Amino acid sequence: xxxxxxxxxxxxxxxxxxxxxxxxxxxxxxxxxxxxxxxxxxxxxxxxxxxxxxxxxxxxxxxxxxxxxxxxxxxxxxxxxxxxxxxxxxxxxxxxxxxxxxxxxxxxxxxxxxxxxxxxxxxxxxxxxxxxxxxxxxxxxxxxxxxxxxxxxxxxxxxxxxxxxxxxxxxxxxxxxxxxxxxxxxxxxxxxxxxxxxxxxxxxxxxxxxxxxxxxxxxxxxxxxxxxxxxxxxxxxxxxxxxxxxxxxxxxxxxxxxxxxxxxxxxxxxxxxxxxxxxxxxxxxxxxxxxxxxxxxxxxxxxxxxxxxxxxxxxxxxxxxxxxxxxxxxxxxxxxxxxxxxxxxxxxxxxxxxxxxxxxxxxxxxxxxxxxxxxxxxxxxxxxxxxxxxxxxxxxxxxxxxx
Amino acid sequence: xxxxxxxxxxxxxxxxxxxxxxxxxxxxxxxxxxxxxxxxxxxxxxxxxxxxxxxxxxxxxxxxxxxxxxxxxxxxxxxxxxxxxxxxxxxxxxxxxxxxxxxxxxxxxxxxxxxxxxxxxxxxxxxxxxxxxxxxxxxxxxxxxxxxxxxxxxxxxxxxxxxxxxxxxxxxxxxxxxxxxxxxxxxxxxxxxxxxxxxxxxxxxxxxxxxxxxxxxxxxxxxxxxxxxxxxxxxxxxxxxxxxxxxxxxxxxxxxxxxxxxxxxxxxxxxxxxxxxxxxxxxxxxxxxxxxxxxxxxxxxxxxxxxxxxxxxxxxxxxxxxxxxxxxxxxxxxxxxxxxxxxxxxxxxxxxxxxxxxxxxxxxxxxxxxxxxxxxxxxxxxxxxxxxxxxxxxxxxxxxxxx
Numbered sequence: 167x168x169x170x171x172x173x174x175x176x177x178x179x180x181x182x183x184x185x186x187x188x189x190x191x192x193x194x195x196x197x198x199x200x201x202x203x204x205x206x207x208x209x210x211x212x213x214x215x216x217x218x219x220x221x222x223x224x225x226x227x228x229x230x231x232x233x234x235x236x237x238x239x240x241x242x243x244x245x246x247x248x249x250x251x252x253x254x255x256x257x258x259x260x261x262x263x264x265x266x267x268x269x270x271x272x273x274x275x276x277x278x279x280x281x282x283x284x285x286x287x288x289x290x291x292x293x294x295x296x297x298x299x300x301x302x303x304x305x306x307x308x309x310x311x312x313x314x315x316x317x318x319x320x321x322x323x324x325x326x327x328x329x330x331x332x333x334x335x336x337x338x339x340x341x342x343x344x345x346x347x348x349x350x351x352x353x354x355x356x357x358x359x360x361x362x363x364x365x366x367x368x369x370x371x372x373x374x375x376x377x378x379x380x381x382x383x384x385x386x387x388x389x390x391x392x393x394x395x396x397x398x399x400x401x402x403x404x405x406x407x408x409x410x411x412x413x414x415x416x417x418x419x420x421x422x423x424x425x426x427x428x429x430x431x432x433x434x435x436x437x438x439x440x441x442x443x444x445x446x447x448x449x450x451x452x453x454x455x456x457x458x459x460x461x462x463x464x465x466x467x468x469x470x471x472x473x474x475x476x477x478x479x480x481x482x483x484x485x486x487x488x489x490x491x492x493x494x495x496x497x498x499x500x501x502x503x504x505x506x507x508x509x510x511x512x513x514x515x516x517x518x519x520x521x522x523x524x525x526x527x528x529x530x531x532x533x534x535x536x537x538x539x540x541x542x543x544x545x546x547x548x549x550x551x552x553x554x555x556x557x558x559x560x561x562x563x564x565x566x567x568x569x
Numbered sequence: 570x571x572x573x574x575x576x577x578x579x580x581x582x583x584x585x586x587x588x589x590x591x592x593x594x595x596x597x598x599x600x601x602x603x604x605x606x607x608x609x610x611x612x613x614x615x616x617x618x619x620x621x622x623x624x625x626x627x628x629x630x631x632x633x634x635x636x637x638x639x640x641x642x643x644x645x646x647x648x649x650x651x652x653x654x655x656x657x658x659x660x661x662x663x664x665x666x667x668x669x670x671x672x673x674x675x676x677x678x679x680x681x682x683x684x685x686x687x688x689x690x691x692x693x694x695x696x697x698x699x700x701x702x703x704x705x706x707x708x709x710x711x712x713x714x715x716x717x718x719x720x721x722x723x724x725x726x727x728x729x730x731x732x733x734x735x736x737x738x739x740x741x742x743x744x745x746x747x748x749x750x751x752x753x754x755x756x757x758x759x760x761x762x763x764x765x766x767x768x769x770x771x772x773x774x775x776x777x778x779x780x781x782x783x784x785x786x787x788x789x790x791x792x793x794x795x796x797x798x799x800x801x802x803x804x805x806x807x808x809x810x811x812x813x814x815x816x817x818x819x820x821x822x823x824x825x826x827x828x829x830x831x832x833x834x835x836x837x838x839x840x841x842x843x844x845x846x847x848x849x850x851x852x853x854x855x856x857x858x859x860x861x862x863x864x865x866x867x868x869x870x871x872x873x874x875x876x877x878x879x880x881x882x883x884x885x886x887x888x889x890x891x892x893x894x895x896x897x898x899x900x901x902x903x904x905x906x907x908x909x910x911x912x913x914x915x916x917x918x919x920x921x922x923x924x925x926x927x928x929x930x931x932x933x934x935x936x937x938x939x940x941x942x943x944x945x946x947x948x949x950x951x952x953x954x955x956x957x958x959x960x961x962x963x964x965x966x967x968x969x970x971x972x
Contacts, residue, residue, distance in 0.1 A: 181624045188625075218648055221584045222591075223655035230654065233662050234647035237640035244637035245621055251633065252626035259636050264711070308667070 167332040168200045168290065172300065172322035175209035176339045177396035178242050184208075187337075187396060188249035191295060195255060200290045202329065204300040204322040205246055207238025228273030232302075232312045235274075236262070239299035239318070247297045257295040260285065262302035263310070266328075267321065269303035275314035276303060278321075278383075281328035290329075298325065316377035323380050327387030334389050337396035340375045342403035343368065345567040346420040351559050353568035358401075360418055361408040367510040367544045368421045381405060408512055416513035416520060417565040422558050423506040424551060426456065427479045428536065431486065433496025434468040441470065444489060448474075451481040456506070457539045457548065467496070471537060473548060476502060504536065505554045508546040509561060521545045527564040533557055570735040571603045571693065575703065575725035578612035579742045580799035581645050587611075590740075590799060591652035594698060598658060603693045605732065607703040607725040608649055610641025631676030635705075635715045638677075639665070642702035642721070650700045660698040663688065665705035666713070669731075670724060672706035678717035681706060681724075681786075684731035693732075701728065719780035726783050730790025737792050740799035743778045745806035746771065748970040749823040754962050756971035762807040762814050763821055770913040770947045771824045784808065811915055819916035819923060820968040825961050826909040827954060829859065830882045831939065834873040834889065836899025839865075844873065847892060851877075854884040859909070860942045860951065870899070874940060876951060879905055907939065908957045911949040912964060924948045930967040936960055 171191060178184050187205075195201050215234050219226045226234075243259040250257035266282035289296045300318025303311050313320050319336055326334035341356060343365065348354040360368070362385035369378050375393045384391045384405065394402025408414075434440060441460065448455060458472040474482050479500065489495040514520045521538075524545050528535055533556065537548035549557055562568060574594060581587050590608075598604050618637050622629045629637075646662040653660035669685035692699045703721025706714050716723050722739055729737035744759060746768065751757040763771070765788035772781050778796045787794045787808065797805025811817075837843060844863065851858060861875040877885050882903065892898040917923045924941075927948050931938055936959065940951035952960055965971060 181621060185625070215644065218584060218644070219651050222588065222648060222652040225655075226651040227654055230647050230650045230662055233643055233664070234651070237643045237647075240636055240640045241618065241621070244633050244640075245625060247633045248622050248629040248637070249625040251630055252628075259633055261636070261713075310664075 168202070168329060169194060170202045170204060170322050170326040170329070170331045170334040171337065172204040172318060172335065173206065173337045173396055174318065174339075175206045175212070177337050178205055178246070179209040181245075183396075184242065184245055185249060188246060188253060190396065191246075191250060192253050192255060195295055201295050202286060202290065202325055202331070203246060203295065203297045204318055204325065205239060205242040205297065206300050206318040208242055211238040211241070229309060232273045232310050235312050236299070236302040236310050239301050243297045243299040250295055250297070255295050256293060257297055258289050259297045259299070260289075261299050262321065263304045263308075265296075265298045265321075265325065267303035267324065269305060269311045269313065271305040271307070271309065271311065273311055276305075276311035278303060278313065278324045281324050283325070283328040286325065286329055316380055319376060319380040320383060323383045323387065323389050323391065326389045327383070332390065333392060334384065335392045335394060335402070336376060336380075337394060338375055339395060339397060340393070341395040341398070341400050342393050343375065343405070343419070345418070346558055346562050347422060350422065350555050351562045351568075354562065355567065357403045357418060359404040359406060359411050361411055361512050362405060363408065363543055364418045364510050364512055365405045367508065367541070368419045376405075411512070414513045415511055416517045417509050417511035417567065419510050420558050420561045420565075420567065421508040421510060422554055423508070424554060425476050426473045426504055426506050426548065427476045428471060428473050428501040428504050428548065429479075429482055429486065430499045430501070431470040431489075431495050432498065433465075434470050435494040436466050436468060437494075440494060444470070444485070447485045447488065448482060451485045453478040453482045453485065457537050457546065459537055473504070473506065473537065503551045504548050505551045506546050506548050507554070507557045507561065508544050509565065510544045512543050514543050514545075523564055524561060527560050528557065531556055531560050571605070571732060572597060573605045573607060573725050573729040573732070573734045573737040574740065575607040575721060575738065576609065576740045576799055577721065577742075578609045578615070580740050581608055581649070582612040584648075586799075587645065587648055588652060591649060591656060593799065594649070594653060595656050595658060598698055605689060605693065605699045605701060605728055605734070606649060607701045607721055607728060608642060608645040609703050609721040611645055614641040614644070632712060635676045635713050638715050639702070639705040639713045642704050646700045646702040653698050653700070658698050659696060660700055661692050662700045662702070663692075664702050665724065666707045666711075668699075668701045668724075668728065670706035670727065672708060672714045672716065674708040674710070674712065674714065676714055679706060679708075679714035681716065681727045684727050686728070686731040689728065689732055719783055722779060722783040723786060726786045726790065726792050726794065729792045730786070735793065736795060737787065738795045738797060738805070739779060739783075740797060741778055742798060742800060743796070744798040744801070744803050745796055746778065746808070746822070748821070749961055749965050750825060753825065753958050754965045754971075757965065758970065760806045760821060761804075762809060764811040764814055764915050765808060766811065766946055767821045767913050767915055768808045770911065770944075771822045779808075814915070817916045818914055819920045820912050820914035820970065821916075822913050823961050823964045823968075823970065824911040824913060825957055826911070827957060828879050829876045829907055829909050829951065830879045831874060831876050831904040831907050831951065832882075832885055832889065833902045833904070834892075834898050835901065836868075837871040837873050838897040839869050839871060840897075843897060847873070847888070850888045850891065851885060854888045856881040856885045856888065860940050860949065862940050876907070876909065876940065906954045907951050908954045909949055909951050910957070910960045910964065911947050912968065913947045915946050917946050917948075926967055927964060930963050931960065934959055934963050
């Protein structure tokens with residue numbers, strides 16, 4: 167098998183941990199696999215470099231930052247190659263450039279445009295272990311870029327896709343994806359496998375493990391992703407396409423998103439295009455809208471409710487205020503004390519009564535549901551934040567995820 | 570003027586010092602000059618990375634080391650560019666690759682083969698300050714290399730040569746080249762200017778400031794070098810071609826080399842080719858020979874004396890022993906308690922009596938001269954090490970270098 171293994175900052179956090187990573191890579195190679203390793207900067211290094219830059223400027227140029235920040239991964243890659251060579255392997259360290267990773271020129275959050283895996287394939291053909299500095303690429307003009315948050319995962323997934331690797335293992339300090347947050351529900355179970363789409367909907371469960379960008383890229387490139395921990399030999403969670411998943415549970419997990427605020431607009435003028443105007447204005451202010459509910463009130467005027475990330479709330483208020491001034495909205499209110507609980511599972515597509523069970527579970531616990539939205543594989547409910555843990559635990563139990 | 574300014578590790582040793590460097594570069598630019606800056610890694614960084622590598626291997630591959638070590642200069646270059654941009658300049662950071670520095674593939678001590686200054690010239694043409702990561706280049710195949718000890722100086726000199734810069738300033742913590750080591754003779758004076766050849770002969774006086782490799786390259790490329798300190802505005806020493814030096818002092822400086830040992834071979838067989846055999850053997854053992862004296866003794870056998878660096882003495886002994894075993898050398902002795910004092914000056918070429926004055930000065934101080942060698946611009950004497958300081962001071966005074 168050709169396996170791409172990616173080790174994040176905590177997994178390479180100090181020299182002993184890099185030595186552990188070397189042992190793991192060595193074992194994978196000795197088991198008869200070809201291995202490409204993608205590494206992040208040693209944890210703390212990137213933040214240190216950012217602090218250095220901030221000593222000189224609060225607004226450093228992004229190109230300068232990319233040259234600065236790309237150095238951290240080069241150090242880890244070189245050290246891991248040195249460790250592997252010392253163990254008797256033939257290892258070669260490559261920069262993003264060396265690995266053929268070409269990006270657009272949006273410095274500090276570049277997108278991978280193309281990977282030319284010639285050098286990678288050649289090294290693997292020669293029996294070498296390739297260690298790639300993650301998080302970085304080069305523009306077509308040859309300028310160094312970095313890929314933004316979660317960038318090393320993207321490097322690994324893109325390389326796995328370009329080389330048609332059998333597996334792309336993402337090693338972190340978390341052992342996989344759980345049916346729900348184990349800090350809320352200690353009975354949460356680690357999932358053996360899950361589809362890309364479920365993973366994307368369960369983002370909040372995997373946020374510390376995998377960014378959606380990486381899952382989306384894995385889905386696009388059809389890369390079998392595994393998230394597992396580098397601190398034990400525990401099996402992780404396979405994220406793959408739905409067709410590969412044999413036993414499809416109706417519900418795979420319960421996600422909780424506390425980072426939501428509700429915006430309520432009352433007395434919205436009843437003219438054609440008013441909703442479009444409001445949401446265009448919000449979009450122009452950079453506000454991400456999640457759920458939307460519109461009710462027509464008695465007096466012919468409408469009420470519109472929607473949710474936004476808490477971080478976008480101020481921008482949303484500014485947009486709403488401009489409509490208040492024109493009189494097209496009579497009143498508005500904001501509520502940050504809400505949360506969104508979601509039930510996710512590909513099996514929902516072929517099972518009925520999933521949503522009904524969610525609503526009845528909430529009713530049994532006397533939890534009022536403020537808003538509801540559903541998709542093919544998800545039911546989301548907005549509730550008072552104070553019920554967050556109770557809702558997660560009762561749903562987890564109702565769908566028998568602890569069994 | 571186009572000025573290349575190179576700042577070594579202590580000059581960029583911490584963030585405040587990098588800020589000082591930015592001020593100096595800014596002032597040079599504001600005075601109407603075009604500026605290319607070459608920087609080393611922050612002091613301590615390279616050693617830290619070497620220690621990291623040694624944690625994994627005592628014999629890391631040189632290519633891995635180059636990828637590792639080249640990261641330090643990138644950090645400094647990025648930070649300085651950020652600082653300069655913040656000050657309102659338009660600055661761009663370049664790696665060795667970006668600056669077009671092509672080397673051979675002798676990793677960790679690569680030699681610069683070519684510089685393609687297109688990107689450098691273009692940036693300067695656009696009014697930018699260019700900040701180049703020193704100490705590094707790339708092979709024709711695109712692999713990162715480093716230039717070995719003093720490598721950032723070489724980067725600066727090579728760039729100055731390729732861009733036909735008016736001046737290449739090397740900033741260190743030393744304010745210039747002195748007539749002799751001020752720790753031995755406090756009356757030592759800083760030289761305003763000195764020729765390349767004198768500088769090469771005075772290597773011991775400039776060793777902490779400039780490596781001979783850099784001076785040789787400057788001579789070859791006809792680069793006007795200035796060594797000065799980054800910690801004050803004090804003028805430094807200009808190292809240039811002899812023709813540029815208006816006032817040629819007979820003697821420019823007194824150099825002291827304590828790092829010499831004397832090897833004495835007695836009863837060397839009187840056969841044709843014996844000297845050639847001995848010195849070939851020594852060369853094959855990697856021993857650098859400096860001065861050689863051969864006397865024919867009474868019994869038809871010869872005595873041969875020569876000096877070697879102390880670090881080569883063991884290898885020299887091994888070579889000599891092999892001749893002792895064949896009986897072609899009767900006896901040998903070694904003396905590490907010697908030193909070499911040299912009087913250097915281009916003016917010697919046109920002045921007589923320079924050597925005579927050196928010998929008489931030694932005689933006045935009752936210092937016995939063991940060996941003598943001379944070149945067009947140098948007189949060297951091997952003496953007992955205990956007289957080292959006395960010899961330097963009396964010669965310094967005899968040639969009126971304190972005036």
